[in-house]
Amino acid sequence: MSYQNLAFMIGLLGSIHCVGMCGPLAFAVPSLQPGWAYLVRDKLLYQSGRIISYCLLGIFIGLLGRQLWLGGIQQGVSVLSGILIIIAATSRLFKISIAGSGSFLLKPFHRLFGYALKHKANHLIIGMVNGLLPCGFVYLAMAGALNTGSVDTAISYMFWFGLGTTPLMFIAGLSAGFTGLTFRKKINAVVPYLMLFLGCWFILRGMELNIPYLSPAKAATITECL
Known part of the structure; x- marks a missing residue:
């Protein structure tokens, strides 16, 4: 599976979660002119704004990842990313939560989003603000982008992730709610297993077991980076 396909699938599956978390924000943004x-x-x-923010995050992550690859520690980063993702997946499976985790990150976002709404900012701008919302799936995508090893590929990874979240978020924005709570719960139940798969894949990739695509050898990894 290519990085682009993987990023798109993460975005597509994660968009069920996004509708529940970001959907109310999208529904709160009114259209200032009547008509379909x-x-x-x-x-x-609005959706384009989110994708732009994801691509901007891709630039930052790509620059960081490139330095890690040039420093020769990309394998360690890949293994560490996999371990962290598995820990996050396990916490979701066993419903382990840390009280107040992430709340300090949400406060400035909510202030910025409220300011944009109050001043009737363009939907593109509001979408860009929404793209910066602290979100576990965005972090998951960023972990994947970090392991691509180049700025261009990291941007592409984040773009395809954003594109994957777009169909359901767009439909939900038009219909003010597209999926029912029961359906979202069923999809969310599958998400930790996807995270476990990705975590194991990152670990195997970092171990360089000379398995094509799954765990390429070091020489192949360097070639991909150039």
Whole structure:
């Protein structure tokens, strides 16, 4: 599976979670002009804004990942990423939570989002703000982008992740709620297993077992980086 396909699938499956978490924010953004054409335009701008923010995050992650690859510690980073993802997946499976975790990150976001709404900012701008929302799936995508080893590939990875989240988020924005709570719970129950798969894949990739695509040898990894 290519990085692009993997990123798209993470975004597509994660968008069920996004509808529950980010959906209310998307629904709270009104279209300032009446009519379906304006509504579709505004929701497309909103989704485009999110993807732009993901790509900007991809630039930062790509620059960091490139330095790690040049420093020769990319294998350790891949293994560490896999371990952290497995820990996160295990906490979801056993419903282990840390009280107040991430709340300090959400406060400035909510202030910024509220400011944008109050001043009736363009839907593209509001979407860009939404793209910066602290989110476990965004962190998961960033972990994948970090292991690509180049800025261009990291941006591409984050772009395809954002594109994967778009269909359901767009439909939900138009319909003010697309999936029922029961359906979202069923999808969310599958998510930890996807995370376990990704975590194991990152660990195997870092171990360089000379297994094509799954765990390439060091020489092949360096070639990909160049």
